[in-house]
Amino acid sequence: METTLKKPVARNLNSVYANNTIKTIYERRAVRKYIDKPVEKEVIEQIVDAGRMAPSAINRQPWKFYVLTDKKEIKTYSKAIGVVALKGIMKTGVKSIVKTIKGFLHFSHGIEFFKAPDPVFHNAPVVIFITSAGKSEWAQLDIGMCAQNMMLAAKSIGISSCPIGLAKFIENTEEYSKLNIPAAEHIHLAIILGYGDENPEVHERKKNNIVYL
Numbered sequence: 410m411e412t413t414l415k416k417p418v419a420r421n422l423n424s425v426y427a428n429n430t431i432k433t434i435y436e437r438r439a440v441r442k443y444i445d446k447p448v449e450k451e452v453i454e455q456i457v458d459a460g461r462m463a464p465s466a467i468n469r470q471p472w473k474f475y476v477l478t479d480k481k482e483i484k485t486y487s488k489a490i491g492v493v494a495l496k497g498i499m500k501t502g503v504k505s506i507v508k509t510i511k512g513f514l515h516f517s518h519g520i521e522f523f524k525a526p527d528p529v530f531h532n533a534p535v536v537i538f539i540t541s542a543g544k545s546e547w548a549q550l551d552i553g554m555c556a557q558n559m560m561l562a563a564k565s566i567g568i569s570s571c572p573i574g575l576a577k578f579i580e581n582t583e584e585y586s587k588l589n590i591p592a593a594e595h596i597h598l599a600i601i602l603g604y605g606d607e608n609p610e611v612h613e614r615k616k617n618n619i620v621y622l
């Protein structure tokens with residue numbers, strides 16, 4: 410069936426073409442501050458289900474979701490990841506230390522990283538580890554798409570989120586075995602969810618990256 414493009418693509422949020430989907434895309438932010446309120450199970454399941462609707466190479470749907478909602482456990486894993494990350498920094502040379510710290514600052518929004526009580530999961534009430542098994546060359550991309558679906562779905566129903574790349578270092582901690590993730594699987598990313606307690610500024614988007622051929 411042929412579809413017709415009714416309206417040109419929105420160029421910004423003030424555009425008359427900005428519909429609810431586009432608005433959600435523009436308004437999603439990486440949120441790193443949450444109120445102390447659990448997220449309802451049905452809400453979590455709705456968000457995971459939106460993730461399942463993502464496209465995947467050869468329709469493999471390689472993702473698996475491990476949902477953590479126990480505050481104490483989240484803190485324990487966060488601490489363990491922090492220690493491993495720090496050990497990693499100590500082991501490396503000066504150049505690498507600077508690079509790693511820069512990386513952390515980039516990931517976690519500035520110097521606050523070092524002061525925060527939970528610099529990895531930002532005190533969020535829900536952490537979802539997303540894994541895949543085996544070695545599909547596309548799994549990483551599939552999971553990126555899945556994660557974005559989840560974060561947009563979350564935003565559209567009033568739940569804030571942040572992708573947490575640091576989460577994959579949990580595989581290098583002693584606590585990892587407690588998650589009971591089968592050896593064939595690897596964590597690609599975690600998504601944290603919760604009722605947000607901040608409205609971060611929009612980062613300027615680079616605009617010099619489109620070439621018409």
Ligand SMILES: Cc1cc2nc3c(=O)[nH]c(=O)nc-3n(C[C@H](O)[C@H](O)[C@H](O)COP(=O)(O)O)c2cc1C
Pocket residue numbers: 437438439440441515516517518529571572573574575576598609612
């Ligand atoms: C693959 C990936 C990994 C990320 N890892 C972290 C992380 O470990 N900790 C964190 O606080 N933010 C993390 N972020 C969030 C980015 O820092 C954030 O998306 C970026 O600064 C742009 O901000 P915005 O999402 O509000 O537009 C990650 C983002 C992506 C896409």
